Amino acid sequence: xxxxxxxxxxxxxxxxxxxxxxxxxxxxxxxxxxxxxxxxxxxxxxxxxxxxxxxxxxxxxxxxxxxxxxxxxxxxxxxxxxxxxxxxxxxxxxxxxxxxxxxxxxxxxxxxxxxxxxxxxxxxxxxxxxxxxxxxxxxxxxxxxxxxxxxxxxxxxxxxxxxxxxxxxxxxxxxxxxxxxxxxxxxxxxxxxxxxxxxxxxxxxxxxxxxxxxxxxxxxxxxxxxxxxxxxxxxxxxxxxxxxxxxxxxxxxxxxxxxxxxxxxxxxxxxxxxxxxxxxxxxxxxxxxxxxxxxxxxxxxxxxxxx
Numbered sequence: 056x057x058x059x060x061x062x063x064x065x066x067x068x069x070x071x072x073x074x075x076x077x078x079x080x081x082x083x084x085x086x087x088x089x090x091x092x093x094x095x096x097x098x099x100x101x102x103x104x105x106x107x108x109x110x111x112x113x114x115x116x117x118x119x120x121x122x123x124x125x126x127x128x129x130x131x132x133x134x135x136x137x138x139x140x141x142x143x144x145x146x147x148x149x150x151x152x153x154x155x156x157x158x159x160x161x162x163x164x165x166x167x168x169x170x171x172x173x174x175x176x177x178x179x180x181x182x183x184x185x186x187x188x189x190x191x192x193x194x195x196x197x198x199x200x201x202x203x204x205x206x207x208x209x210x211x212x213x214x215x216x217x218x219x220x221x222x223x224x225x226x227x228x229x230x231x232x233x234x235x236x237x238x239x240x241x242x243x244x245x246x247x248x249x250x251x252x253x254x255x256x257x258x259x260x261x262x263x264x265x266x267x268x269x270x271x272x273x274x275x276x277x278x279x280x281x282x283x284x285x286x287x288x289x290x291x292x293x294x295x296x297x298x299x300x301x302x303x304x305x306x307x308x309x310x311x312x313x314x315x316x317x318x319x320x321x322x323x324x325x326x327x328x329x330x331x332x333x334x335x336x337x338x339x340x341x342x343x344x345x346x347x348x349x350x351x352x353x354x355x356x357x358x359x360x361x362x
Contacts, residue, residue, distance in 0.1 A: 126263020
């Protein structure tokens with residue numbers, strides 16, 4: 056079995072892109088003290104919104120805008136239910152994910168008459184890949200870094216943006232304050248509800264970018280349940296990185312590498328396909344287990360040191 060390592064790394068970066076956006080989406084609400092499992096459904100809705108907007112408006116950038124707008128709207132729906140309606144966030148997210156899974160198929164059927172994919176009914180639009188001057192001519196590095204989707208580079212910039220937002224801006228400070236101690240934040244005049252809505256808007260932005268990448272860069276159509284657990288993987292990535300942007304991106308890259316490995320083994324081995332498709336999710340479970348064990352061990356050492 057011959058594996059092109061350079062192509063493998065390039066594919067890993069590509070496959071980690073929607074995971075990075077998903078992790079950043081979940082991270083923003085986590086920093087505000089809310090564990091948003093609805094990221095999965097938000098990404099799915101955004102993927103459909105992107106291809107639908109591109110088809111009817113006839114422009115790839117209109118599709119990107121519609122994908123982001125769908126993410127923002129779905130974020131506001133969950134925020135309204137939880138923050139204004141005072142519903143339980145976990146139950147709200149579960150209900151939303153179930154509604155998104157069936158609702159996207161229903162809307163797709165109304166628009167196209169199909170229940171599996173829009174490929175035969177909607178015109179395909181693809182977000183362009185970017186060739187970086189000078190770097191594209193460098194052996195090995197050029198094949199890895201250059202030629203990726205525009206949204207892949209946006210994902211890299213988004214990691215820096217989220218770090219800067221949380222660490223260097225007033226809004227970021229207030230988001231973290233609400234997440235750490237909402238009562239103390241409220242006592243100094245910070246509106247916990249307002250900050251919650253802001254966090255969900257940022258969450259919707261990144262979920263929208265993740266869904267747009269899947270339906271307009273990963274492939275050029277919408278497919279039933281195409282998110283396939285990536286929202287949950289992104290949620291796990293930021294949780295393992297303890298809500299830190301750079302760490303979340305690195306863990307997402309690791310999970311992207313497992314997805315790349317799965318596809319590579321499919322094409323170059325005789326392993327059962329069902330087993331190979333388990334690799335990214337098995338890696339996620341194992342990573343969470345090891346992270347939890349490390350955290351427990353560290354906590355015990357601190358407790359023993361105090362005693």
